Amino acid sequence: MTGLARFSLNQQTVRQWSLPELATGCAAAGVRYVGLWRGPxxxxxxxxxxxxxxxxxxxxxxxCRGGFLTSPEPAARAAALADNRAAVEQAAELGAPVLVLVPGGLPPGSGDLPGARERVAEALAGLAPYAAGHGVRLAIEPLHPMYASDRSVVSTLRQALDLVERFPADQVGVVADSYHLWWDDTVPGQLARAGEGGRIAALQLADWVTPLPEGALLGRGQLGDGCVDLHRFFEQATAAGYRGPVEAEIFSTRLWAGDGAEVLAETLERYRRYVLARPEVAANPEIAHRVTEK
Amino acid sequence: MTGLARFSLNQQTVRQWSLPELATGCAAAGVRYVGLWRGPxxxxxxxxxxxxxxxxxxxxxxxCRGGFLTSPEPAARAAALADNRAAVEQAAELGAPVLVLVPGGLPPGSGDLPGARERVAEALAGLAPYAAGHGVRLAIEPLHPMYASDRSVVSTLRQALDLVERFPADQVGVVADSYHLWWDDTVPGQLARAGEGGRIAALQLADWVTPLPEGALLGRGQLGDGCVDLHRFFEQATAAGYRGPVEAEIFSTRLWAGDGAEVLAETLERYRRYVLARPEVAANPEIAHRVTEK
Structure with a gap:
């Protein structure tokens, strides 16, 4: 199958596959990259x-992933830093050039977002050179604002760039994920800024569909099932100079219930249709976003 | 009870109350304003x-509320405009100075956020003078980005101001709701901008708690139960010159299951403790936001 030179399958998209199944399945389908998670x-x-x-x-x-660096408690903080150093070592052993960091949410009882972001910066000051010494680049991932309290106090690409630009570009970059950023009209300008500074360390794709499930975690859309203009997002990152892998990372109970090889085949077909090509949106009547209540 | 001169109870906070119960209950508690919904x-x-x-x-x-003005289909568009004119007339009959508008989400099959926003602007061009003729001011409410596809293509206060500043300030303002805006570090500056232009038409409060329920609609937090610095939000709006009513609008199945008078009493106590006063956050160990999964 052509057009797959940059495609990467994040293993969360096919959580039903073991690592050997993932390797075999991706090789059989002509995929050249995989995004992996620490647990497996x-x-x-x-x-x-x-x-x-x-x-x-x-x-x-x-x-994926380190991070969760916002606690002000000395013991929790030391544990988080140790865990992130272990993640760096794991990435190095694995041969992963990039370690994705999810910054972490607000500590219990706190409403201080700027303070929490500052603790992420303080942690990066130590972790970035440690990672560089292992040949691993850190990548801060801004998450959708619906995760601001419990997962990431960094909600926009602009905030992520404000943070990572305090460190050398070869040590700390950003992850641009369409699921988290699609709604934000400042993203095209911020992608250009990220590209100019050589800060795009990873690109991830999922579509946005509603209604959100309880917890808002496992309802990401298969490429083309939602309302995100994935081709435009991909083009903007490419125009900004990004030439690296493009990961499909779709947390979806629907995809996990299917056969792994079929999910991969569907994902590749969608990638070519909605990411590489400019889709004719009107030709996709099954598009899944909708007004759930007026 | 003192300190309630500006407090308004939005009737969605006590959905279990009929309108007469709401009027009696608020009067008995010393409340001076109510926020009403079109249905009841x-x-x-x-x-x-x-x-x-x-x-x-x-x-x-x-x-609350008009809006849903993003459809490009002539028939749907005409129906939406007619419905909004009816809402204006209802507000005038009722004696409500402000009609809240929820802009609307993406039309089915579309990923064109700027186009949808432009259709809201086109609708306002006709509705704003119509409302002014009825003594009603329109107020665009930016909704949290998790509603960008199905409820509001206007996700930030900055986007809302960019939109409403195309119309006279006495005809179109904005609603600033802590639930939708709390995560955004550009809000303090945008509240100042809104205040300078006389654009703050309404202020609404709810707290942010997780996990989000399915559909992400009915899980707003009682004041003080979550992570929003409500006092700071209130102070910023006041510093920007806003002196109008402050509505508690909390969509919460927990609150709806209780006795209306008790919910109101709790809400008033929380309003005085977390909105009017600077709370000591550390003194609230029951604070409800938390890391739901690492």
Whole structure:
């Protein structure tokens, strides 16, 4: 299948697959990159996982995830920093060039977003050179504002860039994920800013569909099922100079209930139709976003 | 009870109350303003509802809601405009100075956010003078970005101001609601901008709590139960020159399950503790936001 030179399958999209199934399935489909998660990698062994993917002709686009660096409590903070150093070591063992960091939410009882962001910056000051020493680049991922209290006090690409630009570009970049950023009209300008500074460390794609499920975590849309102009997002990142892997990362109970190979085939078909090509939106009557209540 | 001169109870906070119960209950508690919704007002009769609240010494702070003005389909568009004119007439009959407009989401099959916003502007061009002729001011409410696809293509206060500043300030303002805006670090500056231009038409309060329920609609937090610095939000609006009513508008299945008078008493106590006073956050161990999953 052509057009897949930059496609990466994030393993959360096919959570039903083991690491060996992922490697075999991706190789069989002509995929060249995979995005991996710490849990399954740790279970398999990081070095062994690295060998496994390389043996199938694959490269790791990113390891998810470190972060959660907002606690002001000394013990929790020390534990978080140790965990992030372990994640860096795991990324290095695995051969992942990028470690994705989810900054973390507000500490219990706090409403101080700027203070929490500052603690992320303080943590990066130590972690960034540590990661660089291991050949790993950190990437701050701004998450949708609906996660601002419990997952990420960094909600916009602009906030993420304000944060990472305090560190060398080769040590700390950003993750641009369409699911988190699609609604924000400042993103085109901020993607250009990120590109100019060489700060786009990873690009991830999922579509936006409603209604959101309870907890708002596992309802991401398959590419083309929602309202995000994925082609435009991809083009903007490309115009900004990003030439790296493009990860499909879709947390979806619907996709997890299917056969892994079929989910991958569907994802690749959607990637070519909605990401690489300019889709004719009107030709997709099954588009899933809708007014759920007036 | 002192400190309630500006407090307004939005009737969605006590959905279990009929309009007469709302009027009696608010008057008994020393409340001076109520925020009303079209459904119950229409059922009771707008003019009769106006008489009812005035007979209890109350004033209407706002009527919710018109809007949903993003459809490009001629028939749907004409119906939406007619519905909004009816809402204006209802507000006038009721004696509500402000009609809240929820702009509307993306039309089915569309990913064109700027185009949808432009259709809201086109609608306002006709509706704003119509409303002014009825003594009613329109107020655009930016909704949290998690509603961008299905409820409001206007997600930030900055976008709302960019939109309303195309019209006279006495005809079109904005609603600043803490639930929708709390996460955004540009809000303090945008509230100042809104105040300078005389654009703050209404102020609404709810707290942010997680996890979000399915559909993300009915999980707003009672004042003080979440992570929003409500006092700071209130102070910023006051510093920007806003001196109007302050509505507690809390869509919460927990509150609707309680006794209306008890919910109002709790809300008033929370209003004085977390909005009027600077709370000692550390003194509130039951604070409800939390990390739901790492």
């Amino acid at each position: 990698v740790q279970e398999y062994g990081a070095a062994a996982a690295g060998r496994l993917v390389r043996a199938h002709g694959l490269r790791v686009s990113s390891l | 007002v229409q059922e009771y009769g707008a003019a009769a509802a106006g008489r009812l609240v005035r007979a209890h010494g109350l004033r209407v702070s706002s009527l």
